[in-house]
Amino acid sequence: MIQNQKKDAVVQKLEAQAKELRKTILTMIHEAKSGHPGGSLSAADIMAVLYFEELQIRPQDPHWEERDRFVLSKGHVCPVLYSCLALRGYFPMDVVKTLRKEGSMLQGHPDMKRCPGVDISTGSLGQGLSTAVGMALAGKRDDRKYRVFCLVGDGESQEGQIWEAVQTAVKYQLDNLVIIVDNNGLQNDNTCEVVMPLGDLAVKFEAFGCAVQRIDGHSIPEIRAAFGFAREHRGGKPHCIVAKTVKGKGVSFMEHVVAWHGTPPNDEQYGAAIQEIEGGV
Amino acid sequence: MDAIQGLPTRDAYGKAIVALGEKNRNVYVVDCDIGKSCKTGEFMQSFPQQYVNVGIAEQNGCGLAAGLATCGKIPFVTTYAVFGSMRMLEQIRQEVCYPNLNVKIACSHGGFTPANDGASHQGIEDLGVLRTIPNMTVIAPADYHSAYALVKAAGADHYGPVYLRFTRDAVPFIYSEDDTFEIGKAKVLSNGSDITIISNGDILSRCVAAKDRLVESGISVRLLDMHTIKPIDKEAVLDSIATTKGIITVEDHNIINGLGSAVSEIVAEVGGCRVSRIGIQDQFGESAPYERLLEKNFITVENIVETAIRMLK
Numbered sequence: 001m002i003q004n005q006k007k008d009a010v011v012q013k014l015e016a017q018a019k020e021l022r023k024t025i026l027t028m029i030h031e032a033k034s035g036h037p038g039g040s041l042s043a044a045d046i047m048a049v050l051y052f053e054e055l056q057i058r059p060q061d062p063h064w065e066e067r068d069r070f071v072l073s074k075g076h077v078c079p080v081l082y083s084c085l086a087l088r089g090y091f092p093m094d095v096v097k098t099l100r101k102e103g104s105m106l107q108g109h110p111d112m113k114r115c116p117g118v119d120i121s122t123g124s125l126g127q128g129l130s131t132a133v134g135m136a137l138a139g140k141r142d143d144r145k146y147r148v149f150c151l152v153g154d155g156e157s158q159e160g161q162i163w164e165a166v167q168t169a170v171k172y173q174l175d176n177l178v179i180i181v182d183n184n185g186l187q188n189d190n191t192c193e194v195v196m197p198l199g200d201l202a203v204k205f206e207a208f209g210c211a212v213q214r215i216d217g218h219s220i221p222e223i224r225a226a227f228g229f230a231r232e233h234r235g236g237k238p239h240c241i242v243a244k245t246v247k248g249k250g251v252s253f254m255e256h257v258v259a260w261h262g263t264p265p266n267d268e269q270y271g272a273a274i275q276e277i278e279g280g281v
Numbered sequence: 282m283d284a285i286q287g288l289p290t291r292d293a294y295g296k297a298i299v300a301l302g303e304k305n306r307n308v309y310v311v312d313c314d315i316g317k318s319c320k321t322g323e324f325m326q327s328f329p330q331q332y333v334n335v336g337i338a339e340q341n342g343c344g345l346a347a348g349l350a351t352c353g354k355i356p357f358v359t360t361y362a363v364f365g366s367m368r369m370l371e372q373i374r375q376e377v378c379y380p381n382l383n384v385k386i387a388c389s390h391g392g393f394t395p396a397n398d399g400a401s402h403q404g405i406e407d408l409g410v411l412r413t414i415p416n417m418t419v420i421a422p423a424d425y426h427s428a429y430a431l432v433k434a435a436g437a438d439h440y441g442p443v444y445l446r447f448t449r450d451a452v453p454f455i456y457s458e459d460d461t462f463e464i465g466k467a468k469v470l471s472n473g474s475d476i477t478i479i480s481n482g483d484i485l486s487r488c489v490a491a492k493d494r495l496v497e498s499g500i501s502v503r504l505l506d507m508h509t510i511k512p513i514d515k516e517a518v519l520d521s522i523a524t525t526k527g528i529i530t531v532e533d534h535n536i537i538n539g540l541g542s543a544v545s546e547i548v549a550e551v552g553g554c555r556v557s558r559i560g561i562q563d564q565f566g567e568s569a570p571y572e573r574l575l576e577k578n579f580i581t582v583e584n585i586v587e588t589a590i591r592m593l594k
Contacts, residue, residue, distance in 0.1 A: 069351075112351075112380050120351055121380040127372055130341045134348020134356075141330055142352070161372075164341035172333075 010053070011220045017087070018048035018220070022250045022277050024083035024096055030270040032100040035108070038260040040080040042184040042217070042245040043151060049223045050149060051084035054231075059089040062116040068146050069119045069135045073128025073162075074153035074182065075109040076262070081118070082106050090117040126159025128152070129179065133169045136177040136238075147176045147231075155187030158196045163208065169238040170209035177238040178230045179210065182217065184247035186258050202242040210240035217243025250277055287453040290483075291389040293428035294447050295320025298357060298387075301436040302328045308436055309356040311346045313339045318449075319359045319389045343369040346384045347376035355383050355436055362391035362404025362446055366411055377442045378416040384442055385435055386411075391421065391446035392482060392533030393566050393574040400565040403574075404446075409538025411444045412511040418464060419511040421446040421540075423485035426456040427468070427508060434464050446482065448533075450571065453486045455506070465509045467517035473501035476589045477521035479544055480531040481507050484580060488531050491585035500589060513543045522553040527592040529557045531585055533575070536560040557588050 021044045029035035051057075055068045072081050079099065086096050091105065098104035105114040109123025119135070122128040132150035139146050152162060169177050181201055185192055192198050206212040213229060215222040223243070230239040247261070248254030251273040265273055302308045302324055310321050312334040325332045333349075335342040339360055346356035358365065365388035377384045388407065395402040412419045420435065420443060422428035428447060435443040443464075455470070462468065467479075471492060480488040485506055492502040503525050505517055521528055528548065530541035541558030548556050561578045575581060 071348075120348065121376070124371060124375040127340075127344050127376055130344025130372070131348035131351070131376055133341075134345035134350075134354075135352055136348075137333065137345065138349050138352035138354055161338075161340045161344065164335070164338035165344065168335050168338070168341060168345060 014048050014052055014220045017052045018045045019277055020087060021048055021080060021083045023274055024086065025079040026265060026270060026273050028079050028082065028096045028099040029264045031097045033264050034100055035079055035264055036076045036262045037079070037265065038186065038247040038254060039074060039077040039153065039182065039184065041249045041251065041254065042247045043077055043080050043182045044250065045218045045220060046151065046180055046182065046223055046243055047080050047084050049220060049227060051088055053224065054227045055149065056146065059117065062090060066144060066146050069132070069148040071120055071128045071132040071135070071148065071150040072110055072122050073132070073150050074125065074156050075122030075128065078110045081110060085115070085117040125153065125156040126161040129162050129165040132177060133165050133174060136169065136174040137172055139176055140172065140174060147178060149178045149180065151180050151182060154181055154183045154185065154198055154201060155192050155195070157181065157198060157201060166205065166208045166210065166238070173236040174238045175234040175236050178227070179205070179238060179240045181240065181242045182245050183242055184245040186247040186256070186261065188261050190258055205240040205242065209237060211235060211237040212240045212242060214242050214244070217245035218249055252276060287451045288425040289449060289451050290422050290425060290428035290447040291320045291449060293425045294387055294389070294432050294445070295323055297429045297432035298324050298436070299327055301433060302331055305355065305437070306331060307354050309333060309349055309354045311335060311342045311356050311358045313337060313342045313360040313364070315360055319387070321359050339364045339369040340372050343372035344376050347380070347382050350382035350384050355385070357385045357387045357436070359387045361395070361402060362388040362407045363402055366404055366407030366444070370410060373411070373442070374414050378414045381416045381441055383440050386442070386444045387432070387447070388445065389447045390449050392448060393561070393571055394448040394450055394483060394533070396566070396571040396574055397568050399568040403566045405535045405561050405566065407444070407446060408510050408534050408540070409542065412538070412543065416442055417511065418443045418509065420444065420464065420509050421482040422508050423482055423506050424452050424455040426454065426458050426460060427462055427506070430460070430462040431464065431508060434462065439464055448483050450483070452483050455486060455489065462508065465512045465514060467514040468506040468508065469517070470504040470506060471502060473503040474524060475501040475526055475593055477503040477505065477525040477528045478531060478585065479505045479507050479521070479528060479540065481510065481540060482533055484531050484533045487582050488585060491582045494582065494586050495589055500593065507540055510540050510543050513547070515547055518544055518547045519551065522548060522551060525554070527555045527557065529559065529585060529588050529592070531580065532560045533580065534560055536563055555592060557592055559584060559588065
């Protein structure tokens with residue numbers, strides 16, 4: 001009973017963090033007048049659990065050698081990453097208002113040389129997972145305990161290089177690698193189904209040799225359980241968590257709408273979105 | 282008299298990478314299924330823990346190398362020039378050069394040297410393509426000894442992305458194993474006052490022959506090995522402008538954006554002499570003997586000699 005209450009408290013705290021992330025995401029994109037809200041919002045719950053519970057990191061020591069690595073392969077949703085880094089104290093909160101502005105550490109896509117806490121620069125889709133495989137391989141070869149987490153978009157997995165990377169992770173038995181697929185079903189031009197049908201991504205990753213879990217990517221308990229499984233069960237296979245998500249999640253008028261892939265909210269929309277998030281869903 | 286006149290530069294890579302790997306356990310080789318042709322076999326045997334083979338998946342190999350580099354490794358992604366410069370070009374740009382990671386792209390079969398393989402395998406654009414990317418250093422060694430030394434320099438002393446072009450066939454020794462090489466510093470093979478010849482890679486030995494003929498006919502030749510095409514040794518080019526009456530560039534590379542272009546960029550800005558460029562005439566090769574491919578593009582000792590005489594008239 002006490003344990004359950006404790007668990008609930010953790011879940012509540014993470015849900016609150018996810019709300020903060022969503023607000024920060026919209027604030028920075030609104031301020032920048034450009035950026036990608038839809039996919040940032042769909043990944044917010046996953047990122048909340050990662051950055052406020054799962055990742056072994058030291059915000060005061062971003063290059064700590066034993067840290068868990070995080071690769072945002074779908075680099076365009078960096079507002080969610082920057083929000084995590086700011087809220088974890090990698091840099092002051094007011095820096096988020098410099099997104100996409102000249103001289104900012106918060107480039108339009110993540111830049112490891114400018115932004116503390118970014119483990120690899122990304123932005124060109126399909127490439128991040130390969131770098132995550134390299135990090136995981138180095139960890140294995142050096143007998144280090146750290147793990148590598150990589151967030152991949154579903155649309156992104158239309159890139160062939162994703163599958164090249166997966167087959168390499170399987171070959172080298174990188175069970176210290178956790179691939180999370182933000183399966184929100186939409187991409188820039190339309191739904192994935194219309195642009196290029198993906199089939200069942202969980203089946204695909206499984207066929208390649210990953211240990212696959214399917215979860216609701218907005219259920220904090222399910223996300224936590226999936227990360228817990230990946231942490232406890234090594235078994236020589238890379239992990240893949242296919243998280244069913246809603247693009248634009250948390251802001252009703254953005255949910256399931258393709259147009260919010262890369263459009264910033266205007267003042268009115270921003271106000272309404274913040275109000276809705278603060279008021280609870 | 283030694284029967285062996287020379288060795289391929291790819292063999293030098295195979296040896297140098299073993300020396301590097303032995304000294305520094307962070308030196309890795311990332312192969313893309315053509316390790317046998319690229320001479321990484323000894324490395325694979327000696328250091329299996331520092332060896333990765335991603336199969337026929339160059340783009341992933343490059344990205345994986347970038348990830349390794351963020352963890353302190355010094356990976357040499359190894360493939361053919363045509364794939365190493367173009368199949369994985371965007372990965373090199375995004376994941377290696379943009380974050381300025383310590384990844385080396387080591388490629389055999391540069392230029393026309395995979396002659397009988399045909400145009401698909403002849404990497405004639407590689408040096409030009411790669412020299413346009415910020416942070417990238419581009420090197421094309423001319424013989425076994427310089428290749429060996431430059432691989433070691435790239436892996437041991439130089440932080441940052443480097444593209445190294447090796448070739449398939451045996452090339453004559455130009456240097457001895459005691460010669461020293463510095464990345465970004467041209468090697469002056471001879472000094473002269475009439476004409477400068479600037480070259481690199483397999484073609485340099487032809488320039489040596491051309492220089493000998495010109496000297497026999499009383500022409501004083503300054504001959505440079507511009508093994509590093511980027512950053513190019515500007516001082517060496519400026520000295521050539523100051524001390525000779527013209528510059529001839531000779532390369533096994535498309536005439537656009539290679540060594541001749543790089544030299545011309547400097548000359549165009551400061552003036553003072555003419556440049557004649559000898560190289561591949563913006564056309565693809567075919568399956569044919571290497572010498573024939575060069576002849577069809579006027580990359581011959583005769584043409585170098587005639588060009589020099591013409592320029593001095």
